[in-house]
Amino acid sequence: MSDFLTIFNSVSPAVTGAAAALIGVWLTNTGNDKRAGLQAKTELEKERRTILRACGDELYRHTYGWGAQLRSNTLIWHGAMVGQYGVNEALDMEAADFNRRNFDYGRIEMLVDVYFPEARTQLDSLLHHRDERSKCINAFKRSYKAGDGDGRAFATQLMDSVAVYESAFNKFVQTIVKTMRAL
Template identity: 35%
Template sequence: MSESYVTLITTLTSAGVGGAVALVGVYLTNKGNTARQDVQLAHQTQIERAELLRARGEELYELIDKWLNNLFGYYMVKASVMQGKLSYNDGLDLELKNGKTNSGNYGRIQMLIDVYFPAIREQYDCVLSLREATNKHVFLHKRAYERGETDGTAFLKPFTDNQLSLEAAAEKLKEAVIAQVRAV
């Protein structure tokens, strides 16, 4: 009987040790798989975020480019009116014609900058500030034109100077967008 107890104890001990080793093996395998999945998920998330930022950056660049092209087209008409090449009414007709074909979602520019690219906010604000200063000259010319002062040459120099500053700031903004997209 003692021999059967020894055999039973040996069998139970072997089964217990084998089961414990199997449990430790399963635990270590699961822990390794979980760590691998975490690394894989983090990598996949990083790739998806980079793709999202790249896509949003490209969209932002396209929107800014379209906005600036439309803005400078508008300013070309205003400069022609100031130079006397166009009447004010002809200029307005051109603006209406261009406005119908040049619609854009320019509010999205600000949203994309605020959400995805806050590092370029300073360049964007600079462009807005210079646009406002340039528009001031357009407004002053309009008021003078409404008073019957059709010679806009007095407004042309400050208007052109502001527009050149605006163009330089616009190029810096576009370069900043490109730098942000490349950094992704």
């Protein structure tokens, strides 16, 4: 029995030490795994915010380019409607303005659909008001083609539709800015 106690007294500290070492290693590995997982999650979130900021900047730039061209186009047709110049000159100016465009409308759609879906409602509203503006310009063109050169009534309609369009444009831009600020 005394041999058993001697062996037990000799082996028990080694077993206890080994068990403590295994528990220590397990705790260290578990902590490292949690830390690595948290670090990976933090890095992924940081990368997501960086991508969203870059896409938001791009969307903002394309949106302002698109808005500037629509404003320019509106002024061209307003000038033709009030008789500052003829429709043929307006068509030439419109073609030249189109060739100088500095935006990609398809990119606007893609960026909204993929990265900024919360702005989709405002973009749809903006498109609706843009279409109303275009209907006014097209009605003037048809009237001009039919022989009616006085477009003053259309000019008033056009400016009213542009005021509503500008309001929708500002709401769209505000949604983009609000989303980017939340990043």
